[in-house]
């Protein structure tokens with residue numbers, strides 16, 4: 001007897017594009033994803049229309065279950081927190097809107113970091129890990145945890161705003177209102193700020209210059225890595241992970257970032273906690289968030 005496929009849909013609602021895919025009973029994606037552009041002028045109705053059209057295109061016009069990864073947090077009443085990349089979604093009940101439009105009985109929204117962390121734990125760097133931390137270093141910085149196979153949600157559907165742990169009390173001001181947070185030093189925007197003095201406009205340019213042997217660019221990545229190591233030591237005291245994976249654009253710097261991070265984590269962290277931690281790059285790349293949303297339909 002063959003299993004009846006569940007009519008489930010996974011949605012990765014990113015800041016510049018949305019991807020929608022059909023999901024099998026095991027939570028794995030089936031076939032290619034539909035992709036559409038979104039941005040700051042996208043309305044709530046636009047997002048709903050995109051998802052409804054994609055469901056039709058994927059031959060699942062009335063899915064049973066829809067899991068949506070959002071570039072924001074999920075408030076306690078299941079509405080979306082502030083969404084800077086698609087402002088119209090701030091405060092929206094996106095789950096309810098999609099449920100009404102598609103007829104799906106179950107529609108759940110999850111912070112993208114929770115989806116990415118789950119995917120990396122189940123299918124990427126964290127396979128076999130029982131306590132796993134996934135750090136996403138893209139434009140900003142964030143971290144999620146998966147313990148015993150399930151995403152940890154301490155606040156707003158994930159690990160709070162874990163990219164804003166303190167790493168340098170004398171560090172720069174951060175848009176979050178704090179100072180010396182991980183994101184204020186180790187993030188795409190922070191490296192673009194620091195790289196400007198070297199004539200390097202983006203974190204990717206800083207990485208390329210460092211890979212080409214530029215000493216000052218290497219110094220910036222070393223500092224970013226040291227701060228990442230401090231954040232890893234802090235998260236580890238609470239989560240006690242066996243594996244920490246670093247994802248996002250900055251992870252492309254590889255050992256230029258990870259070697260100083262590892263050294264600093266061991267310098268400042270409690271040996272009985274940090275000695276057992278593998279700190280590595282994540283493996284799933286941009287697919288992780290959509291894959292994780294798929295896993296969350298099961």
Ligand SMILES: [Zn+2]
Pocket residue numbers: 163164174175176177178179181182183184
């Ligand atoms: Zn901050």
